[in-house]
Amino acid sequence: xxxxxxxxxxxxxxxxxxxNNFDNTxxxxxxxxxxxxxxxxxxxxxxxxxxxYRMSFNCITAPLENISPWEFPPEYECTExxxxxxxxxSDGIVxxxxxxxxxxxxxxxELMLIKKIEADTPENIYEDEQRxxxxxxxxxVVLVKNPFHIEIYDLQxxxxxxxxxYEDNTALDNSYSTPICYAKNVQxxxxxxxxxxxxxxxxxxxxCGESFTGLNKRGQKINLSTYDALGAQSTEMYKPxxxxxxxxxxxxxxxxxxxxxFDFGNSYxxxxxxxxxxxxxxxxxxxxxxxxxxxYTDLTGRSPMLPNWSFGLWMxxxxxxxxxxxxNVAEKLRCLKIPxxxxxLDTGWFEDDWKCNYKFSHTRFNDPQKMIxxxxxxxxxxxxxQLPYFTPTNELYDEIxxxxxxxxxxxxxxxxxxxxxxxxxxxxxKWYEKKLKxxxxxxxxxxxxxxxxxxxxxxxYYSKQSGxxxxxxxxxxxxxxxxxxxxQATGAGIIWGRSAWAGSQRYPLHWAGDAExxxxxxxxxxxxxxxxxxxxxxxxxxDIGGFTQRSPEDxxxxxxxxxxxxxxxxxxxxPPKEPWEYGEEFTDMFRKIVEFKYSLLPYILEQSLExxxxxxxxxxxxxxxxxxxxxxxxxxxxxxxxxxxLVAPIFKSxxxxxxxxxxxxxxVHYFTKEIFQGRQWHSINIDTLPxxxxxxxxxxxxxxxxxxxIDQTDWNQIYEKSF
Numbered sequence: 001x002x003x004x005x006x007x008x009x010x011x012x013x014x015x016x017x018x019x020n021n022f023d024n025t026x027x028x029x030x031x032x033x034x035x036x037x038x039x040x041x042x043x044x045x046x047x048x049x050x051x052x053y054r055m056s057f058n059c060i061t062a063p064l065e066n067i068s069p070w071e072f073p074p075e076y077e078c079t080e081x082x083x084x085x086x087x088x089x090s091d092g093i094v095x096x097x098x099x100x101x102x103x104x105x106x107x108x109x110e111l112m113l114i115k116k117i118e119a120d121t122p123e124n125i126y127e128d129e130q131r132x133x134x135x136x137x138x139x140x141v142v143l144v145k146n147p148f149h150i151e152i153y154d155l156q157x158x159x160x161x162x163x164x165x166y167e168d169n170t171a172l173d174n175s176y177s178t179p180i181c182y183a184k185n186v187q188x189x190x191x192x193x194x195x196x197x198x199x200x201x202x203x204x205x206x207x208c209g210e211s212f213t214g215l216n217k218r219g220q221k222i223n224l225s226t227y228d229a230l231g232a233q234s235t236e237m238y239k240p241x242x243x244x245x246x247x248x249x250x251x252x253x254x255x256x257x258x259x260x261x262f263d264f265g266n267s268y269x270x271x272x273x274x275x276x277x278x279x280x281x282x283x284x285x286x287x288x289x290x291x292x293x294x295x296y297t298d299l300t301g302r303s304p305m306l307p308n309w310s311f312g313l314w315m316x317x318x319x320x321x322x323x324x325x326x327x328n329v330a331e332k333l334r335c336l337k338i339p340x341x342x343x344x345l346d347t348g349w350f351e352d353d354w355k356c357n358y359k360f361s362h363t364r365f366n367d368p369q370k371m372i373x374x375x376x377x378x379x380x381x382x383x384x385x386q387l388p389y390f391t392p393t394n395e396l397y398d399e400i401x402x403x404x405x406x407x408x409x410x411x412x413x414x415x416x417x418x419x420x421x422x423x424x425x426x427x428x429x430k431w432y433e434k435k436l437k438x439x440x441x442x443x444x445x446x447x448x449x450x451x452x453x454x455x456x457x458x459x460x461y462y463s464k465q466s467g468x469x470x471x472x473x474x475x476x477x478x479x480x481x482x483x484x485x486x487x488q489a490t491g492a493g494i495i496w497g498r499s500a501w502a503g504s505q506r507y508p509l510h511w512a513g514d515a516e517x518x519x520x521x522x523x524x525x526x527x528x529x530x531x532x533x534x535x536x537x538x539x540x541x542x543d544i545g546g547f548t549q550r551s552p553e554d555x556x557x558x559x560x561x562x563x564x565x566x567x568x569x570x571x572x573x574x575p576p577k578e579p580w581e582y583g584e585e586f587t588d589m590f591r592k593i594v595e596f597k598y599s600l601l602p603y604i605l606e607q608s609l610e611x612x613x614x615x616x617x618x619x620x621x622x623x624x625x626x627x628x629x630x631x632x633x634x635x636x637x638x639x640x641x642x643x644x645x646l647v648a649p650i651f652k653s654x655x656x657x658x659x660x661x662x663x664x665x666x667x668v669h670y671f672t673k674e675i676f677q678g679r680q681w682h683s684i685n686i687d688t689l690p691x692x693x694x695x696x697x698x699x700x701x702x703x704x705x706x707x708x709x710i711d712q713t714d715w716n717q718i719y720e721k722s723f
Contacts, residue, residue: 009416010454010471012225012236015192015261015275019178022051023186026064027080027100028166028179031146037125037132040086044098044148045079046181061173064166086150087119091138092287092295095119096150099279100182100191111476112255112503114301139286148180152250152286160286161250164196164271171268178263178273193280196273203248204633205264205272206621209241209500210512210532212524215621215636217244221266225259226453226472226499231548232515232524238453239500239510240472241535243296247623247633251285251292253299257473257501277468289624290616293536297615301506303538305612306568307492309381310446310509311604312341312710313594314570317577318547319348319385322364323371330375332580334708338591339598341709343375344383344448344496344572356386357395358435372443379709383446383496384439388421388432388478389454405431407459407467415456415467423477424470425462433485440489449482452499475499476507483507496570502535505615509539509568517546517573519651522559526649527636529566533617538608539567540619547573553582554653557589561691562649564597565641567608567618593689598706602718606702607642618642626663629679635661644699645670648684648692657685658692666697668723695723 018024027046035042049064069076084098095117124135132143139160142151147165154160166179182193199205205217212232213220224240242260245251254260258278265272274282283299285292315333320326326343333340347354351361360368372382390397390406397419400406405428406419414420422428436447455474457467465473479497484507487493497510504510512528515521525542532540544563545551551559551573563569571577579590597604604618611618620640622632638648638660646667648660662678669676669684670693676682684692695701700722707713 010227010457012223012227013259013261013277014221014223015259015277016178016221016263016267016273018183018185018192019181019194019275020062021183021186022053022062025050025184025186026181027184028064028181029098029148030079030166031148032084032143033081035084035132035143035145037127038121040088040119040121042084043081044084045081048078048080063173086134086141086143087117088122088134088136088141089117089119089283089299090295091136092285092291093299094141094152094284094286095282096195096284097279097281098193100193101279111473111480112257112501113299114503114506115299117299152284154249154286160248161246161284162198164198168198177268177271178275190277193276193278194273195276195280195282196271199265199270199272200248201270203246205244205246206623207241207244207251207531207534208262209237209243209535210239210510210528211235211237212528215527215530216634217262217264219265219269221261221263223259223261224472226455226475226501228451228453229513232512232521232528238498238513239475239504239532241500241502241532243502243535245285245289245292245534249286249288251296253283253285253296253502255281255283257469257471259468259472288627289534289621290614290627293534293616294614297505297536300503300536302536302615303505303508303612304493305609306494306508306539308601308605309341309710310494310568311601311608312569312598313339314342314344314383314541314568314572315340315578316344316346316383316570316572317575318573319346319353321348321353321361323366323368326371326375329578330378330380332578334378336580336587336591337708338579338587339594339706339708341379341711342381342383342446342570344385344446344570346385346448346572349384355391355394358386358438369442376443379712381445382443383448384444385448385450387451388423389418389451390421391418400428403427403431404462407456407461407470409456409458410460415459416454420455420459422462423474423481424465428462429481432481436482436485437489440486445486445490445492446494446496447482447486449478449495449497449499452478452497472501476501476503479504479507496541500537505535505537508537509541510537511540511568511570512542514547515543517549517551517555519555519653521546522555522562522649523637523651526562526639529619530617530621530636530639533619534621534624536615536617538612538615538617540617541566541568541570543572544569545571545573545577549574550576552653553586556582557586557593558650558653558690560590560593561689562647564593565645565647565691565693567604569594569597589690595706596689598710598713599703600701601710601713602702602704603642603644607644611642622646622661622663629663631661631679632663644696644701646694646696648694650686650690650692655686657683660684660692660694662694667694668697669693670695670723673723697723699723
């Protein structure tokens with residue numbers, strides 16, 4: 001929640017604010033002063049500017065003026081020089097770096113990238129007085145020396161991306177479009193970078209993590225800082241990812257964990273500015289969406305396969321509080337023949353609700369180990385909630401403080417009320433892993449890695465990095481720790497995580513947080529999943545029916561159909577969530593929808609394996625499969641489930657049909673078998689289940705008779721249908 005005129009603890013930072021401050025000094029990149037074409041190393045020259053008030057027709061504007069230095073002793077130049085480098089990671093990847101600040105000494109391992117970056121210089125290099133041109137098999141990269149520009153073209157000469165220089169401005173006021181530059185703060189002297197490039201009038205931008213706003217980020221300003229979004233209707237994100245792709249055929253990854261703000265034509269329509277509270281280190285990818293995502297995940301990693309049982313139904317609520325309650329739910333699921341593989345216990349399995357001490361309540365759980373073993377015999381796996389924040393009344397609080405396992409501030413005190421576990425501390429990690437192992441030892445197979453978005457920005461970490469860099473890195477450390485601890489103890493890595501950063505796709509899976517119980521939140525949840533998928537997250541889930549209150553029956557069933565056509569499916573939120581609490585008719589439809597997913601398991605598992613090999617999402621935007629279809633880039637309420645099935649969820653109550661856009665080719669209605677022509681819109685009837693499902697004509701889909709649990713599936717009974 002934003003408070004007018006107030007800054008709340010850990011609230012996402014609008015980094016662009018540094019460039020709208022009358023007191024700051026600005027250094028605009030002017031020209032390439034020197035450059036070695038073989039090494040790709042050079043020096044950029046930046047000119048000094050300040051903002052000045054100007055009265056213009058009864059309005060106050062803030063244009064920029066080039067100034068001389070005003071420091072003492074008079075040893076500071078009017079211009080500044082900064083190191084610059086360009087390197088070619090592969091034919092489709094260019095790395096750009098420039099350093100307004102001194103290169104930071106990093107005392108921690110690289111966590112976002114999975115391999116050492118080695119670069120080759122293209123053999124085809126041309127230089128004249130005005131420009132340097134590198135050409136490889138994929139594109140042509142041009143460095144214009146003065147005024148300095150970076151320009152990338154395809155081999156046919158079409159412009160892909162071009163940076164913005166301050167002399168490019170064509171507006172009446174020279175302060176509107178931020179060029180490539182940096183700002184020096186008047187109070188701290190800290191420098192903040194801006195990397196700016198031109199946008200075409202019809203260009204779309206997609207990605208940036210699990211964003212609940214419009215799928216196309218063009219015209220939006222996005223703060224990339226992990227935060228508890230508290231729902232699916234705000235601009236905040238549990239999982240901001242500093243990566244995006246454009247409809248023009250490029251993608252950009254900003255290699256930093258500092259706070260960032262991406263302005264995609266929000267302030268000035270024809271310019272995108274990436275404001276980074278750090279030096280500039282970006283990777284530019286060129287190609288189709290699939291080529292871009294393949295190359296991005298080649299650098300940052302791909303999701304491993306998850307255990308088969310995780311693809312089944314997860315039944316949960318906030319919260320089951322006793323052994324009797326858990327056993328009753330399990331018995332009822334089996335009695336009513338509703339397939340289910342996981343029962344999740346949320347915040348109530350401790351003696352005191354929410355007070356995480358990694359111990360089952362001794363008054364409400366008679367024998368947790370036996371309960372888990374008994375449920376396992378019935379085909380159920382157990383997942384438990386926990387979090388890495390410890391309140392002052394938690395029995396573990398003093399131990400964490402005394403052993404320096406928490407994040408502290410620069411004065412040696414806790415920066416918040418809670419003790420926030422410091423995952424950059426190896427001893428704290430080992431302590432935490434031992435706590436989790438006591439749960440794995442009694443049969444638990446999955447841990448809900450809740451929260452993780454509130455690592456103190458003003459904290460000092462064991463890594464010797466400040467919270468400026470550790471805040472966004474915290475979810476990645478957290479995800480990694482839980483995933484690896486689970487894999488070591490059970491043989492199968494998995495988490496149920498809410499927060500994430502670039503690289504977290506290596507530690508699946510993640511869910512979309514605490515959505516409202518509305519049609520709008522359901523639609524926003526889909527947009528968020530599609531955006532996250534475009535950042536290399538193969539697997540993803542969401543709270544079916546919404547989280548915040550009791551789910552309306554109609555919404556719950558529509559959301560369930562959508563949820564069963566997601567890689568992972570969990571019913572969770574305020575009670576009741578169990579279908580029998582809604583009546584017999586509801587339960588029958590609930591069962592039918594769940595059985596539909598269980599019958600599709602051969603297709604889902606096959607598509608999952610194919611997707612993770614390339615870093616692709618299982619839920620895909622239409623343009624991911626059909627990038628040459630201009631309309632497909634604007635569809636945000638349909639998706640591909642794998643590469644053969646097109647899904648159109650129902651976002652309104654009581655409707656009997658919905659408008660669906662179909663890409664090129666012929667498409668078969670899954671239930672009626674009616675054939676529809678592609679490259680056009682159709683009003684399609686809702687039949688059998690509360691969702692529209694279309695299959696590409698000629699596709700073959702594999703099925704298996706649904707079992708009560710995936711472990712009980714008879715894989716010898718797989719059969720195939722042609723559409």
